[in-house]
Amino acid sequence: MRHVLRIVRESLILGFAEMGAVYTWRTWTFGWLMRLLCQATFYALLGRYVGDEATMRYVLVGNIVVLACLESTIVVISLAGERRTGTLPLLAIAPSGHLPVYLGRGLQWTVTGLTSASVAWLVLPPLLGVPLPWPRAGYAMPVIVLILVSSYGYGCALAGVALRLRGVEWLVLNFAYGIIMTFGGVNVPVGVWPGPLRVAAQALPVVHGLEAVRGILGGASTGHIMSLLGTEALVGAGWYAVAALSMDRLVAVGRRDGTLGYAG
Amino acid sequence: MEAAVHTSGLRRTYSRRHRDPVVALDDLTMTIGQNEIHGLLGPNGAGKTTLVQILSTVLLPSAGTARVLGHDVVADTRAVRSLVGLVLGGDRGLYDRLTARRNLRFWGALHKLDTRTARRRADALLERVGLAGRADDRVETFSRGMRQRLHLARGLLHEPRVLFLDEPTSGLDPVAAGAFRRLVLELRAEGRTFLLATHDMDEAAALCDRVTLIDRGRMLLTGDPARVGRFLGDRECVDFTHPDPALTEALALLPDVSDVERRDGTGWRVHTAGRDGTRRVLAWLLERDVLTARRGEPTLEEVYLRTVGDRGMRV
Numbered sequence: 410m411r412h413v414l415r416i417v418r419e420s421l422i423l424g425f426a427e428m429g430a431v432y433t434w435r436t437w438t439f440g441w442l443m444r445l446l447c448q449a450t451f452y453a454l455l456g457r458y459v460g461d462e463a464t465m466r467y468v469l470v471g472n473i474v475v476l477a478c479l480e481s482t483i484v485v486i487s488l489a490g491e492r493r494t495g496t497l498p499l500l501a502i503a504p505s506g507h508l509p510v511y512l513g514r515g516l517q518w519t520v521t522g523l524t525s526a527s528v529a530w531l532v533l534p535p536l537l538g539v540p541l542p543w544p545r546a547g548y549a550m551p552v553i554v555l556i557l558v559s560s561y562g563y564g565c566a567l568a569g570v571a572l573r574l575r576g577v578e579w580l581v582l583n584f585a586y587g588i589i590m591t592f593g594g595v596n597v598p599v600g601v602w603p604g605p606l607r608v609a610a611q612a613l614p615v616v617h618g619l620e621a622v623r624g625i626l627g628g629a630s631t632g633h634i635m636s637l638l639g640t641e642a643l644v645g646a647g648w649y650a651v652a653a654l655s656m657d658r659l660v661a662v663g664r665r666d667g668t669l670g671y672a673g
Numbered sequence: 674m675e676a677a678v679h680t681s682g683l684r685r686t687y688s689r690r691h692r693d694p695v696v697a698l699d700d701l702t703m704t705i706g707q708n709e710i711h712g713l714l715g716p717n718g719a720g721k722t723t724l725v726q727i728l729s730t731v732l733l734p735s736a737g738t739a740r741v742l743g744h745d746v747v748a749d750t751r752a753v754r755s756l757v758g759l760v761l762g763g764d765r766g767l768y769d770r771l772t773a774r775r776n777l778r779f780w781g782a783l784h785k786l787d788t789r790t791a792r793r794r795a796d797a798l799l800e801r802v803g804l805a806g807r808a809d810d811r812v813e814t815f816s817r818g819m820r821q822r823l824h825l826a827r828g829l830l831h832e833p834r835v836l837f838l839d840e841p842t843s844g845l846d847p848v849a850a851g852a853f854r855r856l857v858l859e860l861r862a863e864g865r866t867f868l869l870a871t872h873d874m875d876e877a878a879a880l881c882d883r884v885t886l887i888d889r890g891r892m893l894l895t896g897d898p899a900r901v902g903r904f905l906g907d908r909e910c911v912d913f914t915h916p917d918p919a920l921t922e923a924l925a926l927l928p929d930v931s932d933v934e935r936r937d938g939t940g941w942r943v944h945t946a947g948r949d950g951t952r953r954v955l956a957w958l959l960e961r962d963v964l965t966a967r968r969g970e971p972t973l974e975e976v977y978l979r980t981v982g983d984r985g986m987r988v
Contacts, residue, residue: 415782423779426770495765498731502754503783504831510783664733667687670726 412505417513424487424517437521445476445525446533452596453537466539467623471595473529474622477557478593478615480522482564482585484515489571489578497572498669501660511656512565512649519557526553542626549622555638556618559645560589563614566648569655573662589615614648617641675743677835677866678705678728682737685723685890697723699890700737705868705883707742707834710861712877712884712898713870720890721870725837728868729759741835758828762840766824769813773804773823776812777830784831791830798826802856818849825856835866842876854880874898909951911943912936913958913966920961929953942969 432441449472456468488511491497500507527550534541564585571581589595592606593615599607610616621637663669685698698720705711713721726732727739730750738745744752768776774795781791799808802822812820821841828836838857842850857867857880871877877884878898885895915921916939924943925933929950934942945951951968958966 411787412782412785415788419775419779419782422775423768423771426768426775430770494768495761495763496768498726499759499761499766499780500783502730502759503780504751504754505783505785664731667685667723667726667732669731 413509416505416509417516420510420513421516421520424515427487427490428517428521441521442525442528445479446529449473449476449529449533450537453533453539456596462539465537466534468596469533469537469539470541470623470626471619473526473533474553474556474619475589475593475595475615476529477522477526477553478560478563478589479586480518480525481515481557481561482567482582482589483518484561484564485568485571485578485582485585487515487518488565488568492572492575495670497663501663501669507660508653508656511568512652515561515564515568518564519561522557522560523554526557545625545628549625552618552622552625552638552641555641555645556615556622559614559618559641559648562645562648562652565652566655569652569659572656572659573668575668589613594619611640612644612647614641614644617644674707676704676740677707677709678703678711678739678741678868680704680724680728680737680739683724683727683734683739684736685720685727685732686735697890698727698734701887701890701892702737703885703892703895705866707866708861708864709883710857710867710869710881712881713868713887714872714874714877714884715887716872718889719872719887721872721887722839723890724887725759725839725868725870728753729757729837730754731759755831756834758831758833758836760824760828760836760838760841762821762824762838762843764817764820767812767820767827770811772809772811773799773815773826774808776823777826780827780830786831794830794832795826798829802826803852816849818845818853821845821849821853822856825853829860833865835868836860838867838869838871840871841869842871842873850876909945909947910969911945911951911954911958911966912969913941913943913963914939915941915963915965920963924954924957927954927957 449469452472453465453469457465491500491514500510503510530541530546530550530553534546564582567581567585568578571578574581592599592602592610593613594610595615599610599616602610617637618641621634621641624634624637660669681702683698683701684696686694686696688694701720701724713724715721723732727734728741728746730746730753733747738747740746741753742756744756746753768779771779777795777798778791781795784791786794796805796808799805802825804819804822804826807815807819812823815823824841825838828838842853845853854876857869861867867880869877869880881898883895884898886893921933921941924930929945930943931946932944934944936942943954945954955966955968
């Protein structure tokens with residue numbers, strides 16, 4: 410277990426070092442974070458335009474919480490980078506096994522995801538005139554962390570696909586995020602969708618956690634909230650299992666067909 | 674003493690959609706003794722990297738067996754991984770945004786070294802490969818030679834007994850390549866075994882106790898580097914087409930021609946004695962309006978078949 414934690418720590422250091430190639434703290438804050446805040450604001454105002462203040466609050470909460478998912482699924486890009494750097498075969502034959510490092514390679518995005526969602530949670534509702542009910546809004550923060558964790562598993566699972574298909578990481582990332590934005594109850598309730606889609610949406614991260622957040626803000630019973638949190642955790646665990654299988658298969662197939670060393 | 678590496682009937686094919694599979698290794702049987710520096714020579718696509726990948730467990734063989742210090746690379750993967758180090762050539766395989774020291778600590782964690790050991794070994798290896806002064810600089814600022822030394826340090830981090838070097842001095846300037854080779858010789862003196870995949874005959878001559886020449890996945894010959902080097906020096910020939918066999922009979926009488934063979938139909942191959950001989954043969958053919966004449970390269974297999982008898986190399 411200790412060596413797994415060491416791998417996670419080293420992966421985080423690597424992740425932030427790589428992030429430094431793209432952002433400085435200024436460009437992250439005034440570029441990326443501002444973009445996310447504008448995105449949530451845009452949807453919230455759209456909600457106000459087509460509905461009322463309640464609709465606006467619904468859309469705003471959804472779009473703030475989903476930021477945690479958006480950022481944590483960027484692990485798809487980080488993992489695909491292993492092909493470009495030529496480290497994929499070296500990771501595959503590392504004595505520690507490849508899973509800890511694969512699962513740890515995008516953890517920096519969970520840190521930035523939590524930061525983005527937290528800033529948005531604190532700043533946007535009062536700014537847009539739909540303040541959240543405190544202290545209940547504070548109780549929702551741990552739920553956002555849970556959503557972040559389950560979304561990261563979702564991202565890792567899809568990263569396994571992106572690594573196998575090669576060169577499709579941006580497509581996979583946008584598809585993954587688009588699915589959540591569309592069917593995850595962010596802008597419209599999951600119940601709006603036809604039966605099969607509604608059922609399929611239950612397997613997505615964010616769906617149950619976001620419902621729990623809305624439940625907390627609306628004063629729902631603790632039992633109901635806990636049940637939703639349990640489901641979100643279960644869905645997240647499922648995605649981690651898929652991620653582990655997907656990456657095991659990536660390595661097994663790569664050793665068999667000789668694609669591990671491909672640059673992508 | 675147990676062989677460091679032993680392969681028997683090793684075969685690897687790559688399947689291709691709607692096309693015949695490519696045979697990268699074909700019935701390769703070879704043995705590398707412990708504490709040996711063994712060169713694996715061959716042109717691009719000969720199968721060198723495929724062999725290195727199989728021995729380091731990155732790739733599965735299609736048939737045959739491969740053992741490292743007695744451990745099967747397929748059945749006993751975990752044991753093999755702890756015994757071998759893979760050193761890649763070129764720019765890939767390192768994290769550019771990390772410092773040299775952080776790269777080694779990262780790989781130390783993956784090799785399950787505890788924090789103290791990883792730090793100690795990283796510092797010692799950086800000193801050894803001459804990178805201690807740049808240990809805290811990002812790898813993206815490193816020259817090719819510095820990267821290569823860091824590759825070697827990474828490969829040594831878990832103290833493997835067998836190291837596979839895949840074209841480690843490719844693209845290095847002569848000074849950097851020389852320094853790298855001295856380092857390999859030092860490490861051999863400590864009891865390590867090296868398999869060095871390269872297409873650089875000079876490098877093989879400078880470093881290796883024995884070399885194996887492979888082409889199209891097949892082993893052509895194995896022996897000491899000096900003898901194999903003489904083979905490669907003789908690789909000169911001229912290809913041309915001409916309908917009149919009388920011309921080739923006259924050609925065969927020239928002092929620069931060692932052999933003339935019919936390729937197909939009106940195609941001929943003339944084996945010459947070195948580059949000057951090739952030049953004279955080309956001039957001779959052009960004087961007779963044979964405008965299809967061009968310098969060619971016999972396959973390594975042809976070189977072997979023509980010379981094995983009188984040079985006594987072992988396949």
